[in-house]
Amino acid sequence: MKIDINKLAEHFAHTSFRVEQVSLYGHDPGRRGDGYTEAFPGFVFPLRGKAEFVFGGTPYILAPGVVVHGGANMKLDRKVIGNTRWEYLLVHYRICAPEPTGFSLLKSHFQLAPGQSPRLTELLKLLWRLSRQPGGVTAFQTETIFRCVLEEIFVCVRNQSSDGEQALFEQISNYIHEHYMDALTVRALAEQNDINENRLFYVFKKYAGMGPGNYLMAYRLNQAKDGLLATDAPIGEVANSVGYADALYFSRLFKKQFGVSPGEFRSHFRNNPYGFQDGSIHI
Secondary structure (H helix, E strand, O other): OOOOHHHHHHHHHOOOEEEEEEEEEEEOOOOEEEEEOOOOOEEEEEEEOEEEEEEOOEEEEEOOOOEEEEOOOOEEEEEEEOOOOEEEEEEEEEEOOOOOOOOOHHHOOEEEOOOOOHHHHHHHHHHHHHHOOOOHHHHHHHHHHHHHHHHHHHHHHHHHOHHHHHHHHHHHHHHHHHHOOOOOOHHHHHHHOOOOHHHHHHHHHHHHOOOHHHHHHHHHHHHHHHHHHHOOOOHHHHHHHOOOOOHHHHHHHHHHHHOOOHHHHHHHHOOOHHHOOOOOOOO
């Protein structure tokens, strides 16, 4: 079943639910099984290996990077595919009040493809640990982490779409344009936008032809070039104004990119900026 991620997220936002059970399973290659799902809907989170789950005649291939939802009391056939042990986390949840009209989680099976997300992996590990501990506080934490798991899935799936990818690139590149002078890092940019670094690199490579780190460097050096031609500020001050606290490091980057040092660039092209043919790094 094809699912609209925005509508699904909105449905969960207006549905009262709580975690019923968190279970960890592992099966050897060749294992098969058939029967029915539990009396509660749930999510299957693959951790290792590959398997096929067939909900009422509809097959889904499960592997890390894919998540499958199954409704309550559904016919289910399962088999492990390949030669690797199949391991997965299963989270059942109880719907505590009538769902919004138009769609029923109790009766729906569907697949989501958030991709490989280190944050999702860590959240699932934490969810499993918390679910094994007794007490009201940990029960509350379990509910909170499960909602964080769902949020991470929704965000990752949204960002997988072409429209989402372009919007993500524009959002982050615009942020770089406005904050290039700050102490930005690729990791911080990824965390700020709830994606992993591999995903961030993929998006920038697709739309800018370079990774986010090189994009940030290129934008900074372009701004530095303009600053060198427009002001008499010391090289260290120009470096600091574009986000480089180390003037020597800045000078090395500048010379590697433009073929001359910042000082030489200023003296040679201050009165003839068009004489420098490679005036900007194309981004």
